[in-house]
Amino acid sequence: MHRSLKLMWDDYLACQSQPSPCRTEAPPAWHFCDKEADANECAQLVLNGTKRATSPSLWFFESSGEALPQVGDLNIVSDWNGKAVCIIRTTKVQILPLNEITQNHARIEGEGDGSLDWWRKAHWDYYHRELQGTGYQPQPDMPVVFQEFERIFPAGAA
Numbered sequence: 001m002h003r004s005l006k007l008m009w010d011d012y013l014a015c016q017s018q019p020s021p022c023r024t025e026a027p028p029a030w031h032f033c034d035k036e037a038d039a040n041e042c043a044q045l046v047l048n049g050t051k052r053a054t055s056p057s058l059w060f061f062e063s064s065g066e067a068l069p070q071v072g073d074l075n076i077v078s079d080w081n082g083k084a085v086c087i088i089r090t091t092k093v094q095i096l097p098l099n100e101i102t103q104n105h106a107r108i109e110g111e112g113d114g115s116l117d118w119w120r121k122a123h124w125d126y127y128h129r130e131l132q133g134t135g136y137q138p139q140p141d142m143p144v145v146f147q148e149f150e151r152i153f154p155a156g157a158a
Helices: 003-015 036-047 058-064 103-109 116-130
Strands: 074-078 084-097 143-153
Touching: 003 074, 003 084, 003 143, 036 074, 036 084, 036 143, 058 143, 103 116
Parallel strands: none
Antiparallel strands: 074 084, 084 143
16 A cells, blocks of 8 residues: 555545544545556546546446445545545446446546547547456446546645
């Protein structure tokens, strides 16, 4: 675990007006994407308030055994190297077919030029990499987990 993860979590807890006695352990930390440049760019997009969602496939969760995100979940977003960038809270989770992603979803996700065309191309390529070796193949109607979130720490970064 990168030292910055614990430091960021400790700083977050210190800023709480009513610290939760039951939540002292840092939440899960992860980075976006499967390439260093993309992961670092997405972390900065979250930090500046542009990126407010992510959309892995449901099949990724099923094949990896990871729990689906839930409203209220906290996570530490890191860069590719595991250095803490910010803390997010999940605000909404939708499971919908890939071909029902809208321009609004693409805009909330905040990557590329913000267009649905850009989103579809980038994510179609990503889903091929994400599902490699899982037994699943990307499909136009495959289920996608569209997770919306808000950056809660640091509060004044945007």
